[in-house]
Amino acid sequence: MIINYSERLKKLPPYLFVEIDRKKKAAIEKGVDIISLGVGDPDMPTPKHIVEAMKQAIKKPAHHQYPFGAGIIEFRKAIANWYKERFNVDINPNNEIYSLIGSKEGIGHIHLAFINPKDIVLVPEPGYPVYNTGTIFSDGIAYFMPLKEKNSFLPDLESIPEKVSQKAKIIFINYPNNPTAATANPDFYARVVKYAKKYNIIVCSDAAYSEMYYDNQKPHSFLEVKGAKDVGVEFHSLSKTYNMTGWRLGWACGNPKVIQGLGKVKDNYDSGVFSAIQEAGICALTSSQKCVEDMRKIYQKRRDVFIGELGKIGWKVNKPQATFYVWAKTPVGYSSTATVSRLLDEAGIVCTPGNGMGPSGEGYVRFALTVKETRLKEAVKRISRINWKTKKCAL
Numbered sequence: 001m002i003i004n005y006s007e008r009l010k011k012l013p014p015y016l017f018v019e020i021d022r023k024k025k026a027a028i029e030k031g032v033d034i035i036s037l038g039v040g041d042p043d044m045p046t047p048k049h050i051v052e053a054m055k056q057a058i059k060k061p062a063h064h065q066y067p068f069g070a071g072i073i074e075f076r077k078a079i080a081n082w083y084k085e086r087f088n089v090d091i092n093p094n095n096e097i098y099s100l101i102g103s104k105e106g107i108g109h110i111h112l113a114f115i116n117p118k119d120i121v122l123v124p125e126p127g128y129p130v131y132n133t134g135t136i137f138s139d140g141i142a143y144f145m146p147l148k149e150k151n152s153f154l155p156d157l158e159s160i161p162e163k164v165s166q167k168a169k170i171i172f173i174n175y176p177n178n179p180t181a182a183t184a185n186p187d188f189y190a191r192v193v194k195y196a197k198k199y200n201i202i203v204c205s206d207a208a209y210s211e212m213y214y215d216n217q218k219p220h221s222f223l224e225v226k227g228a229k230d231v232g233v234e235f236h237s238l239s240k241t242y243n244m245t246g247w248r249l250g251w252a253c254g255n256p257k258v259i260q261g262l263g264k265v266k267d268n269y270d271s272g273v274f275s276a277i278q279e280a281g282i283c284a285l286t287s288s289q290k291c292v293e294d295m296r297k298i299y300q301k302r303r304d305v306f307i308g309e310l311g312k313i314g315w316k317v318n319k320p321q322a323t324f325y326v327w328a329k330t331p332v333g334y335s336s337t338a339t340v341s342r343l344l345d346e347a348g349i350v351c352t353p354g355n356g357m358g359p360s361g362e363g364y365v366r367f368a369l370t371v372k373e374t375r376l377k378e379a380v381k382r383i384s385r386i387n388w389k390t391k392k393c394a395l
């Protein structure tokens with residue numbers, strides 16, 4: 001029998017991090033001592049009190065049945081209270097929140113609720129690949145908004161052609177940003193609201209890194225600005241905040257009609273988030289947030305060590321104000337992939353080529369600060385031994 005993949009599957013670019021993981025494993029098999037700064041996956045365990053809450057929750061037979069729907073009301077109330085406390089935004093737990101099996105799940109599914117074939121989705125690039133994947137799966141067309149350093153890595157809404165804006169149904173924004181580590185101020189969010197209202201575009205704000213910030217500079221929520229809830233939703237995740245990437249827990253909140261649409265898709269695809277995990281999520285959101293403060297301190301130290309050491313060997317890198325990424329310009333004359341190759345082959349360092357996350361990422365590499373300080377120092381020591389002038393790589 002001949003088995004053919006669908007056109008939409010054929011259209012998918014290779015999932016970048018799976019590729020990077022494959023290369024990493026191949027190097028490890030060869031016996032290389034790899035320093036992995038590639039995938040953005042926290043290296044620290046989930047805080048103990050959250051694990052304990054899960055241990056208790058899993059014993060309750062009520063959690064052993066299909067969870068269905070938006071999530072248990074106690075989890076949604078915990079989210080609403082956390083939101084009020086953190087952003088001073090009111091969210092109605094009854095109809096403005098939907099629990100997600102990790103925010104990636106919601107980000108990848110939301111298109112199905114609003115995109116008809118050939119509708120346009122505005123996607124930032126470089127960016128998290130799922131905005132585009134969801135577009136391909138819903139037969140939409142992505143219009144890529146370049147994130148350039150000269151615009152502080154914010155999309156230039158004015159430069160989007162009128163015809164594109166008219167056909168666009170969804171715009172994705174992501175601050176604090178993966179991969180550039182840029183943050184957005186309320187001014188930018190207000191411009192997004194104005195633009196979205198003018199053209200009837202649903203705003204999907206991905207705030208997975210809202211709690212991973214430094215120097216006490218708390219990032220804003222899109223929903224803080226006036227009129228935001230009329231036009232969009234925000235995606236949040238417990239993955240990075242509480243070192244819970246493996247648990248799969250997040251939520252979408254905001255405009256009730258948008259939430260309802262996403263819920264319809266989900267109700268037909270999955271049967272909800274394991275409610276014991278939601279109970280652990282309640283524990284995470286309602287307990288002391290000291291563990292989050294501790295997490296920030298660790299990454300801030302790592303950031304300072306890594307940037308400091310890189311500076312000493314002549315790499316000029318912007319200090320990120322949020323996220324655990326360092327978005328670094330490649331050495332003169334080197335493309336992203338050429339840089340990544342030399343770092344892997346000669347220094348055993350895995351990092352992400354900027355162009356792998358979109359063409360405007362060319363000329364950058366992304367380092368994730370997901371190893372201990374001593375390893376970061378070791379990484380820079382190894383980088384310092386590479387003579388970038390010797391071997392000119394083809395661009």
Ligand SMILES: *Cc1c(COP(=O)(O)O)cnc(C)c1O
Pocket residue numbers: 040101102103104105128174178206208236237238239240245248249250
């Ligand atoms: C990690 C990440 C997410 C979500 O992760 P989940 O584990 O699915 O909640 C979402 N957006 C960006 C930009 C991320 O880097």
